[in-house]
Amino acid sequence: MQINGNFLKIQKNYLFSDIAKKVAAYKAANPDADVIRLGIGDVTRPLAPAVIDAMHKAVDEMAREETFMGYPPEWGYDFLKRAINENDFAARGVKLADDEIFVSDGAKSDCGNIGDIFSADNTVAVCDPIYPVYVDTNIMGGRSGDLIDGRWSRFIYMPCTADNGFVPEKPKAHADLIYLCYPNNPTGASITREQLEGWVAFALENGSVILYDAAYEAYITTPGVPHSIYEIEGAKKCAIEFRSFSKTAGFTGTRCAYTIIPHDLKASDGTELNALWARRQATKFNGVSYITQRGAEATFSEEGKRQVRETIDFYHGNADIIYNGLKGLGYEVYGGVDSPYVWLKTPEGLSSWEFFDLLLNEVQVVGTPGAGFGPAGEGYFRLTAFGSRENTRRAVERIAKL
């Protein structure tokens, strides 16, 4: 028996387990320390009451023989796909067929699994810094080459820096698969319509597929910023979009997301990617639970929309406190406006991990070192708006004491 040797290439320590280890060691040495965690990107507010009601009702349906539901459709129930289509796309002038929507248990799974339908020979372009899942799953899929000086030899790295507003330049070499994530994790940046038009034109010209992660779409507040890549003409021929209920409606633990693959999107030999993904999901995935999909559907009711919006507004309030608080202290800060993430330049030339240690040891605040998201993240640091109001305020007050 031989293993898939690509798994051995992946760096053993996942960013968040490194952080957890450092925090655990600090707590062991300082058992009474009151550590505030603004590191990991998990939400803290409970599910909306409309979601809870819908899920309770669905549980009761499962208890009766006449309404019991067995295996769900592998691609999602029609009721949820219709609600997604009407609210997230038709309402923004984007026309999709329901069978271009694939409901799943997470954008992480979909971003990772999508590689199944692409050849290992494809060249991959990734932003730097980046959500690590795109990189690690392409290493597993055999598209990375070797690690040389902290970079994978077959990846095309697209640096996202303060100079380019965290929207990268187009790659010089040919890329078959281009990962873009806007609003961005970790930088908190959003992309303008003109910039996204440029990317769609580039992908169409070069026969590339854009893998567009819009998991934070619900955080967009700037008028005119596109919520979906399909708002851009031609995108249906060159883009797959990933969406999630996790950060939109607090489903990180409940698990529900969806991916759009338009019928117009074809490989160079004319094969429809939609059909391949349908086949992939039907073979390897048995669908999202009925109870969860009823909960997700409830986020689109009038009541559900209002409640979900209140929670997002709450997190935006935290983002404002972090962004304005740090700016007032003289930090160079980014993001926070169309995103729950604030990205800051570490002070006085400290490395990302040095700043992490300083915050933990001196003021007991935990954030995420930018270097953990890629080489160009060095010298930056991410704070998230997903904490409680009190902890967010206290964290900024503590940082002021540094």
Ligand code: PLP
């Ligand atoms: N995409 C990005 C950019 C994320 O930051 C995250 C979670 O942090 C995900 C996807 C994962 O979403 P899900 O909970 O739907 O798997």
